[in-house]
Structure formats: C-alpha cells, structure tokens
Amino acid sequence: MSSVLVLADDFTGAMDTGHGFAARGRAVRVVVTKPNADDTDRPSASDPDVLAVDLDSRDLEPETAAAAVSSFLEGGPVPEVVYKKIDSTLRGNVVREVDAALAATGRELAVVAPAFPGTGRVTVNGRHLVDGRPLEDAGYGTDSDLPALFESSEYDVATFSLETILEGADAVATALADRGRDGPEIVVCDAVHDRHLEAIAMGARRCDREVLYVGSGGLASAVSVPDSSRSPPKATPEGESVLGIVGSVNERTLEQLEAVPDDWLVELDPAAAVADPRETGREAATELESIRRKHGRAVLTGATSRTDVDRASEAAVEHDVEAGPRVARALGVAAAETTRSAPPRGLLLTGGAIARAALEELSASAIELTGEAVVDGIPEGVIENGPAAGTPIVTKAGGFGDRRSIVNCLNFLDRVDERE
Numbered sequence: 277m278s279s280v281l282v283l284a285d286d287f288t289g290a291m292d293t294g295h296g297f298a299a300r301g302r303a304v305r306v307v308v309t310k311p312n313a314d315d316t317d318r319p320s321a322s323d324p325d326v327l328a329v330d331l332d333s334r335d336l337e338p339e340t341a342a343a344a345v346s347s348f349l350e351g352g353p354v355p356e357v358v359y360k361k362i363d364s365t366l367r368g369n370v371v372r373e374v375d376a377a378l379a380a381t382g383r384e385l386a387v388v389a390p391a392f393p394g395t396g397r398v399t400v401n402g403r404h405l406v407d408g409r410p411l412e413d414a415g416y417g418t419d420s421d422l423p424a425l426f427e428s429s430e431y432d433v434a435t436f437s438l439e440t441i442l443e444g445a446d447a448v449a450t451a452l453a454d455r456g457r458d459g460p461e462i463v464v465c466d467a468v469h470d471r472h473l474e475a476i477a478m479g480a481r482r483c484d485r486e487v488l489y490v491g492s493g494g495l496a497s498a499v500s501v502p503d504s505s506r507s508p509p510k511a512t513p514e515g516e517s518v519l520g521i522v523g524s525v526n527e528r529t530l531e532q533l534e535a536v537p538d539d540w541l542v543e544l545d546p547a548a549a550v551a552d553p554r555e556t557g558r559e560a561a562t563e564l565e566s567i568r569r570k571h572g573r574a575v576l577t578g579a580t581s582r583t584d585v586d587r588a589s590e591a592a593v594e595h596d597v598e599a600g601p602r603v604a605r606a607l608g609v610a611a612a613e614t615t616r617s618a619p620p621r622g623l624l625l626t627g628g629a630i631a632r633a634a635l636e637e638l639s640a641s642a643i644e645l646t647g648e649a650v651v652d653g654i655p656e657g658v659i660e661n662g663p664a665a666g667t668p669i670v671t672k673a674g675g676f677g678d679r680r681s682i683v684n685c686l687n688f689l690d691r692v693d694e695r696e
Contacts, residue, residue: 448479
C-alpha cells in the first residue's frame with residue numbers, strides 16, 4: 277500500500293500537491309478516476325509511495341462531491357497518511373469534502389492549512405489572501421474568511437493563529453493534543469511562510485492524534501513520508517517540438533497568453549467549439565501540426581479575451597449545452613489528434629478541466645511525477661500509459677504564475693535533455 281493518499285478535487289491540484297512529495301524524492305503517481313467507477317476501475321495503491329487521485333469533484337453538487345470522497349475512501353484500504361487537497365482559493369465543495377473525508381477515515385482531527393506561499397496564497401488572522409488581496413476582491417468568487425467558511429461543517433471548528441504557529445512545532449503539537457478528544461474536530465491554521473507550514477505538519481505528526489491533513493500544494497511539501505528506495509522517473513522526450521494547450525479563462529492566464537508570440541498561437545473559434553467540439557478540435561490539430569513544424573512550438577487556446585468567453589456562452593445558450601465542457605473537449609481532441617500524428621517533445625496543459633479532457637482523449641489515466649518543476653505550483657510529470665506514454669508533461673492551474681509563465685513552461689519542456 278502507498279504511504280500517502282492524496283484526494284484532490286481537480287487534476288492540476290493533484291499534480292501540484294503530488295509534487296510536494298515528489299520534490300523530496302518520493303515516487304508519486306497521479307491518476308484520474310472515471311465517473312461512477314467500480315472497483316475494477318480503481319487505481320492500484322500498491323506501487324508508488326504517494327498516490328494522488330483526481331476525483332474531479334470541484335464542480336459537482338455538494339452531496340455528489342462528498343459521496344465521491346466517501347466512496348473512494350470506503351472502497352479499499354486507507355494508508356496512514358491521508359491528504360485532502362483543497363483549492364488554494366477555496367473554490368469548490370471544500371467543507372463538504374473535508375467532512376466526508378474526516379468521517380470516512382475516522383480521524384480525530386482535520387488540520388486545515390490552505391496556504392501556498394510560493395504562489396502568493398497565505399492565511400492571516402483567518403483570512404485567506406492571494407497576492408495580499410482577500411479572495412472576494414481578487415475575482416475568485418469565494419469568501420476569504422476561513423472560520424466562517426467552516427461554520428457549515430458538522431464538526432466543531434477551532435482556529436490556530438499565527439501567534440501559535442510561530443511558537444514552533446512543539447507548541448502546535450501541544451495545542452493539537454488537546455483537540456478532538458470529545459469527537460472529531462477541524463482546526464484551521466494561519467500560515468504566511470513555508471516554515472509555518474512545516475511547523476503545522478511537524479506538530480500534527482507529533483501530537484499523538486490521528487490526523488487528516490487538509491491543504492493545497494503548500495502543506496504537502498511539509499508532510500512527512502517514510503524513506504523510500506524508489507525514485508521518480510526521468511523524462512524521455514522523443515518529439516521535436518513542444519505543445520501547449522491552454523483552456524483556463526482566468527485573467528492571469530489571459531495575460532500570460534499575451535506574452536506568447538502570435539505565430540505560435542492557434543485559437544479555437546469558441547462558437548464552433550461549443551457547436552461541434554470534435555470537428556473543431558480536428559481542424560485545430562491540423563493547424564497545430566503546421567505551426568509545430570515551422571516554429572518548433574505551438575499553443576492552442578480556447579480564449580484570448582473575455583469577448584471569446586462571451587461568444588462561447590452565447591453559443592451554449594443557442595445549443596442548450598454547457599460551454600466549458602464543450603470547449604474543453606475540443607481542446608482535448610486537438611491535443612490528442614496532433615499528439616498521435618507527431619508526438620511532442622513536451623506537453624503543457626493549463627486548466628484542470630482541459631488537462632483532464634486532453635488526457636482522456638489520449639487514453640492516459642496516470643502521470644508519474646519527476647520531482648522537477650518550472651516554479652512552485654507548476655510541476656513536471658511523465659505520461660505513464662496510452663499512445664503518449666513517456667511524454668514529459670507540465671501542468672499549471674489557471675491562476676498560477678506570472679506574465680511569462682506559459683512561455684517559460686514551453687522553454688522548460690524544450691530543455692529536458694539539458695536537465696538530464
């Protein structure tokens with residue numbers, strides 16, 4: 277059995293959380309689950325040190341998301357360390373999924389620390405901030421008040437201020453040792469630096485309570501894992517060009533697309549993608565192949581502006597469908613078609629839904645992480661199965677990175693041999 281199980285609500289989150297372990301030399305496999313998977317579809321937990329599972333639950337109804345967490349945990353053996361990955365901007369079904377994981381594992385405490393300092397996410401006085409701004413002011417559509425968020429939990433909730441965390445791991449352990457004795461409890465923690473996450477993780481390990489770890493990619497880098505003789509895989513690129521598939525419409529991603537040279541860029545017609553995802557994807561693949569041959573790199577996107585997003589939404593109303601999944605499918609088809617025709621040297625996938633759609637089209641259900649990363653939150657892996665097996669892959673959440681991040685990811689993939 278794996279030493280650690282990570283349950284994530286989207287694919288890029290599973291990747292960047294898994295990287296927190298892979299960067300310390302652990303063997304990490306990231307897998308995607310199928311909707312309504314039965315036991316025969318469950319990924320094996322017997323091989324890697326860390327198994328990170330994308331339940332694809334962020335956009336599900338709360339009851340359905342909670343059931344997905346419960347079903348997975350109750351469907352097989354549970355390792356000693358369970359990590360419930362939540363979004364670093366608190367989107368999705370955070371409370372319901374944490375409650376479900378706490379109940380299914382039977383742990384005494386859920387230690388919650390969503391801070392990811394390397395990507396600008398910190399928690400101060402119970403308020404969760406992105407680049408110094410509360411979530412409600414940063415365009416994420418969520419409230420930054422963590423204690424208030426967890427008021428809807430069925431469990432008691434305590435808060436640990438930065439004052440407690442700054443006293444160090446022993447002080448955290450002592451404070452945690454007094455919690456959860458009268459029933460499971462949730463403890464929400466401040467953190468503004470990686471050393472604060474280290475104190476939280478170390479204190480949780482020392483507190484003599486059964487703990488469920490809850491966080492984004494930051495806390496994972498501090499959670500202890502037994503030593504292992506296994507080693508992460510090495511990327512083995514074979515293609516001659518790199519390919520980026522960008523599906524996020526986060527404002528930060530749109531800014532990053534502005535830094536991509538126009539002659540590398542292919543943009544889907546958003547209305548056509550909504551109307552006929554498969555045919556639109558095939559047409560885009562043909563253009564991608566031409567640009568890859570000419571420039572050695574190409575980037576496909578579903579939108580470069582809010583106007584494109586609006587056009588997709590209007591087409592969705594006309595066809596009585598949801599825009600996001602249709603555009604994601606078109607991008608996935610394009611990625612798969614061009615990859616089958618000419619395997620890329622490396623593949624960048626931006627946006628969890630798009631990454632998942634592309635991998636599904638490529639019949640790839642597992643990624644092995646290398647322990648390398650472009651920067652914090654943008655990890656590298658190797659596709660494990662399907663026609664693209666062996667291809668290096670970098671994934672990036674839409675809200676991560678600076679203006680040059682997409683270009684930097686392509687440069688990183690183009691220099692795989694130099695890092696061997």
